Amino acid sequence: MSHDLDQRLLEAHARDDRMALVQLYKDASSVSNSEDAKYFYLTHAYIFALDTGHPMASELHALLKAAGRES
Amino acid sequence: MTETSYLNDVRKPVDTANGLPNAHYVDQTVFEEERQSLLFSQWAGLAVAADVPEVGDAKPIDFLGMPLLLVRDRDEKVRVYQNICRHRGMILVEEPRKIEGAIRCPYHSWCYGLDGRLVSTPHVGGPGQNVHEAIDKKQLGLIEVRSHIWMDVVFVNIDGQAADFDDIHADLIKRWSEFDQPLYHGGADSYFSLDVKTNWKLAVENYCESYHLPWVHPGLNSYSRLEDHYNIELAGKYSGQGTYVYRQLRGVNEEVFPDFENLSEQWDEGAEYVAVYPNVLLGVQRDHTFAIILEPKSLDRTVEHIHLYYSQPKTDEGMRAKNAQLWKTVFEEDVFVVEGMQRGRNAVGFDGGRFSPVMDSPTHCFHDWCAERILEDRSAKQAAE
Numbered sequence: 148m149s150h151d152l153d154q155r156l157l158e159a160h161a162r163d164d165r166m167a168l169v170q171l172y173k174d175a176s177s178v179s180n181s182e183d184a185k186y187f188y189l190t191h192a193y194i195f196a197l198d199t200g201h202p203m204a205s206e207l208h209a210l211l212k213a214a215g216r217e218s
Numbered sequence: 219m220t221e222t223s224y225l226n227d228v229r230k231p232v233d234t235a236n237g238l239p240n241a242h243y244v245d246q247t248v249f250e251e252e253r254q255s256l257l258f259s260q261w262a263g264l265a266v267a268a269d270v271p272e273v274g275d276a277k278p279i280d281f282l283g284m285p286l287l288l289v290r291d292r293d294e295k296v297r298v299y300q301n302i303c304r305h306r307g308m309i310l311v312e313e314p315r316k317i318e319g320a321i322r323c324p325y326h327s328w329c330y331g332l333d334g335r336l337v338s339t340p341h342v343g344g345p346g347q348n349v350h351e352a353i354d355k356k357q358l359g360l361i362e363v364r365s366h367i368w369m370d371v372v373f374v375n376i377d378g379q380a381a382d383f384d385d386i387h388a389d390l391i392k393r394w395s396e397f398d399q400p401l402y403h404g405g406a407d408s409y410f411s412l413d414v415k416t417n418w419k420l421a422v423e424n425y426c427e428s429y430h431l432p433w434v435h436p437g438l439n440s441y442s443r444l445e446d447h448y449n450i451e452l453a454g455k456y457s458g459q460g461t462y463v464y465r466q467l468r469g470v471n472e473e474v475f476p477d478f479e480n481l482s483e484q485w486d487e488g489a490e491y492v493a494v495y496p497n498v499l500l501g502v503q504r505d506h507t508f509a510i511i512l513e514p515k516s517l518d519r520t521v522e523h524i525h526l527y528y529s530q531p532k533t534d535e536g537m538r539a540k541n542a543q544l545w546k547t548v549f550e551e552d553v554f555v556v557e558g559m560q561r562g563r564n565a566v567g568f569d570g571g572r573f574s575p576v577m578d579s580p581t582h583c584f585h586d587w588c589a590e591r592i593l594e595d596r597s598a599k600q601a602a603e
Contacts, residue, residue: 197329218348
């Protein structure tokens with residue numbers, strides 16, 4: 148993960164901007180090198196999408212489910 | 219005196235009965251016993267549906283130490299859950315708020331739908347692995363507490379063992395069937411609370427009877443005299459009082475609140491005030507109703523939550539404020555009585571007192587109901603030992 152993305156994630160957490168965290172964690176997932184890291188971040192994106200009622204929740208769920216990471 | 223014989227004295231006819239003795243007001247052990255026998259095993263008032271008016275509204279409520287969560291789900295149904303995560307028992311919601319999506323546990327982020335379903339268990343099978351064969355989400359939804367709404371009051375049966383609310387309260391539901399129509403909460407100006415240093419039962423007892431009205435509420439004497447009232451009581455069910463001379467609140471231009479629809483003549487000048495055992499006090503009049511939820515905070519502290527309802531969604535703001543103030547004045551006049559009786563229960567040897575056979579029977583009806591419940595539970599406990 149780039150320093151910039153890491154910084155933006157920390158800032159979003161600091162201001163409890165959970166809507167922003169959905170996209171930021173999705174971005175983190177897309178630049179991860181390992182499978183576990185990819186789905187770790189994608190899980191976080193999905194959970195914050197669930198939490199906030201974000202429209203990407205069903206898309207993220209589908210990605211996780213397709214990878215056998217979610218039911 | 220055996221452990222329970224005094225309760226048989228409470229259950230005698232009103233002219234020979236004693237009231238519940240001191241221990242039922244000042245003994246922590248008895249308070250905890252009554253929590254089970256009189257509140258958790260019955261249909262106790264918890265809140266009003268108007269506390270969660272919109273989909274997604276969630277209100278945590280600590281009910282006698284039990285963490286509960288009142289929510290309005292996506293189907294607009296009001297539900298009550300235990301306010302804890304099925305993972306580590308963490309409190310889920312700390313403050314009243316709107317749930318935009320899921321109820322997310324702040325500890326490990328297990329997520330629940332407003333319908334109680336466990337939706338996701340992040341990393342439960344390791345990083346990025348959100349399923350595990352040992353975790354069956356279908357079995358781990360929020361624990362729903364049995365609830366029932368009547369007159370907008372959310373009643374809960376914590377132990378889940380009581381008969382259906384509609385069966386237990388069939389007589390009162392029938393008695394007040396004319397008020398089975400939409401009730402509109404007046405909003406923020408139609409709610410107030412009183413924090414009173416008394417055991418919750420004394421608030422019920424005082425509410426039930428009209429005997430005290432001319433002494434404690436002298437302002438009523440000019441138009442609502444003692445002889446204008448009648449007792450309401452059905453053994454083992456409910457009790458209260460009624461009046462034949464209800465007078466509508468009038469504004470500066472003689473305006474009144476709109477009436478509920480299709481009421482019979484009885485309600486032209488009639489009004490009734492009933493204690494729905496254990497802890498809900500209701501009042502019905504032609505143009506408004508009210509509900510008082512008694513929240514037992516401790517042995518000798520009760521918060522009274524008072525909500526006023528009207529027949530129409532929009533009513534005059536000034537009139538509502540005036541009406542709320544009127545009732546607040548009346549209920550505040552009762553505070554010194556229930557607090558005084560509570561302090562009086564520290565007088566060693568007080569036998570629970572004697573009732574007026576004529577004027578106190580609604581209060582005795584409540585004591586009889588309490589004694590019967592406690593006797594049943596003590597007998598069951600003894601039989602199990």
